[in-house]
Amino acid sequence: MQASILTDLLLPLSIGIIMFGLGLSLTWDDFKRVARYPLAVGFGLFLQVILLPFAALLIAIWLKLSPNHALGLMLVAAAPGGATANIYSHLAKGDVALNITLTAVNSILALLTLPIVINLSLEYFFGAGQYVPPPHRKVIEVAAIILVPVVIGMLVRARAPEFAKRMEKPIKLFSIVVLAILIFAAIYIERAKLLDSIIAVGLACLLFNVVSMLTGYLAPLALKLPERQAIAITMEIGIHNTALAIYVALNVLNNPAASLVPGIYTLCMYLTATLFAIYVSKRNLAPA
Numbered sequence: 001m002q003a004s005i006l007t008d009l010l011l012p013l014s015i016g017i018i019m020f021g022l023g024l025s026l027t028w029d030d031f032k033r034v035a036r037y038p039l040a041v042g043f044g045l046f047l048q049v050i051l052l053p054f055a056a057l058l059i060a061i062w063l064k065l066s067p068n069h070a071l072g073l074m075l076v077a078a079a080p081g082g083a084t085a086n087i088y089s090h091l092a093k094g095d096v097a098l099n100i101t102l103t104a105v106n107s108i109l110a111l112l113t114l115p116i117v118i119n120l121s122l123e124y125f126f127g128a129g130q131y132v133p134p135p136h137r138k139v140i141e142v143a144a145i146i147l148v149p150v151v152i153g154m155l156v157r158a159r160a161p162e163f164a165k166r167m168e169k170p171i172k173l174f175s176i177v178v179l180a181i182l183i184f185a186a187i188y189i190e191r192a193k194l195l196d197s198i199i200a201v202g203l204a205c206l207l208f209n210v211v212s213m214l215t216g217y218l219a220p221l222a223l224k225l226p227e228r229q230a231i232a233i234t235m236e237i238g239i240h241n242t243a244l245a246i247y248v249a250l251n252v253l254n255n256p257a258a259s260l261v262p263g264i265y266t267l268c269m270y271l272t273a274t275l276f277a278i279y280v281s282k283r284n285l286a287p288a
Helices: 005-024 028-036 038-062 067-078 084-091 096-126 136-159 161-189 191-222 227-238 242-252 256-281
Strands: none
Touching (some): 005 096, 005 136, 005 161, 005 242, 038 067, 038 191, 038 227, 067 096, 067 191, 084 096, 084 227, 084 256, 096 136, 096 227, 191 227, 191 256, 242 256
8 A cells, every 4th residue: 555644644643642532531540550450450451462362363263364364353452442442331330440441551561562463463374584574663653653642641631630521522532433434444445355355354353352252251250350340351352442453554564455354343343342231231230
């Protein structure tokens, strides 16, 4: 894909605004909360950082996805939780504070885990020596797009909490609009192969999402964690920052075919998250 206004300017700017919005919802207490919920936070991060990439890898191998589509699924697995996970957790009566903490910590961890997953995926699916690793400049750009706006948002929240509170909803709405535009752009770029791509990766995306959400819900319950925390973990590892995954596919890896997978996954994750939220919100959940 040739360099364009979309990939060089609008995408980075949009992701930066989304991450700034995440920063507006964070305080330093969200990071301190790790000490208060060590088991829940640690287990949620384990599922997100370790288990999900392995699950995506097994699904890609089992369904014999093409290298480009397999790479796209791995990008979804490596992407941190999306800001809308907090909204869905609230609707499902989950522990929103835990969601915010997991999103904050995992967004920082993504600076380390995302490049690792990318390089290992490229080596496995494309073969050693048959790919060009992502340029260091692009990796630094991704780090800046994730970290800098979050820090700025947190500083604004600390200095002007009322302004931050007023801006949270507009930026969340902006995030949804941007995500829709990114999905449309990915579909438009791959329009000639759209039907084949949906057939090829639709099942993989749905299966990966269902496995993620079932694991996120049942595994914490098996550890005797409160159900509200299990719901929070479910939303966190089921709803990903697919906008970031699309950005990396298009602007870092220059791989439009891979970018289509996060777009299709987005449709799956919002469908299953809505059904899950409807199901659990009707139950009387005991306080954590």
